[in-house]
Amino acid sequence: MREKILIKLGQALEDAGVKAPEFFTDDIVLLQSGLDSLGFAILVAQLENELDYDPFTLMEEAVYPSTLGEFVGIYEKYAPEA
Amino acid sequence: MSQKIEIVPITIERHAQVLFDWRRNVEISRHMYSEGPQSFDEHLRWLKSIAQDVTHKRFAVEQGGKPVGTTALVNVNEKHSRADFDMYIGEASARIRGAGAVAEFLTLEYGFHRMKLHKISCEVFAGNSVAIRLHERMGFSLEGVFREHALFEGEWVDVTRLSLLSEDWQKCREKLKRLLAAMH
Numbered sequence: 001m002r003e004k005i006l007i008k009l010g011q012a013l014e015d016a017g018v019k020a021p022e023f024f025t026d027d028i029v030l031l032q033s034g035l036d037s038l039g040f041a042i043l044v045a046q047l048e049n050e051l052d053y054d055p056f057t058l059m060e061e062a063v064y065p066s067t068l069g070e071f072v073g074i075y076e077k078y079a080p081e082a
Numbered sequence: 083m084s085q086k087i088e089i090v091p092i093t094i095e096r097h098a099q100v101l102f103d104w105r106r107n108v109e110i111s112r113h114m115y116s117e118g119p120q121s122f123d124e125h126l127r128w129l130k131s132i133a134q135d136v137t138h139k140r141f142a143v144e145q146g147g148k149p150v151g152t153t154a155l156v157n158v159n160e161k162h163s164r165a166d167f168d169m170y171i172g173e174a175s176a177r178i179r180g181a182g183a184v185a186e187f188l189t190l191e192y193g194f195h196r197m198k199l200h201k202i203s204c205e206v207f208a209g210n211s212v213a214i215r216l217h218e219r220m221g222f223s224l225e226g227v228f229r230e231h232a233l234f235e236g237e238w239v240d241v242t243r244l245s246l247l248s249e250d251w252q253k254c255r256e257k258l259k260r261l262l263a264a265m266h
Binding site: 016030031034037038039045065 | 180181182186
């Protein structure tokens with residue numbers, strides 16, 4: 001899960017013309033990552049294609065993941081049971 | 083729960099308070115020319131004035147039925163068929179979902195298809211590279227930089243101006259529509 005998200009995030013940053021960090025750490029602040037709004041939109045859509053669910057549509061109350069760690073955590077929390 | 087993003091007409095009852103809060107939020111106003119209203123009454127007068135203003139078309143951005151930001155076509159010039167684009171997303175959770183890109187797409191569609199505009203421009207503080215890159219990815223081209231064009235917190239800042247022509251929008255809108263299809 002985490003690996004898939006990081007790969008897509010790296011691609012989104014590259015598409016947006018932003019140099020990805022050498023290592024992704026959980027404390028990276030998403031809104032300071034350099035990714036623009038279109039990048040976030042594409043990232044969430046591509047993750048839905050890859051994982052077959054969008055956790056943000058499953059939430060009763062919208063939750064704001066401020067860091068990469070929280071972003072990954074939301075995907076893990078809402079993952080369908082195997 | 084649907085989290086679709088849409089742009090809707092502004093109503094006093096539904097949007098006045100949240101717009102006031104955003105306009106007073108320094109994290110939002112730091113990217114704007116103005117520093118926001120001094121009072122709620124002043125804000126209400128502004129909302130009522132733009133409702134009567136044919137050169138100002140403003141929308142609320144809603145995600146899943148909840149207001150998350152605002153977008154507008156301002157300085158609409160009928161004779162020259164052009165306008166300036168203006169937007170902010172007040173809710174951080176919506177920024178993470180890409181609401182800004184969807185709202186920008188929907189507003190540009192409205193401007194070029196409903197209002198039949200020929201040209202839409204926007205201005206961004208030169209230091210806001212993420213916003214400039216977003217506009218470029220939405221099809222805007224750089225027109226130039228206004229040097230020391232705005233005074234912000236005692237410092238002169240450059241302002242970048244970009245524009246998008248109707249013919250350029252026709253070339254890139256299908257690709258953007260596909261990319262953003264799931265979200266609006």
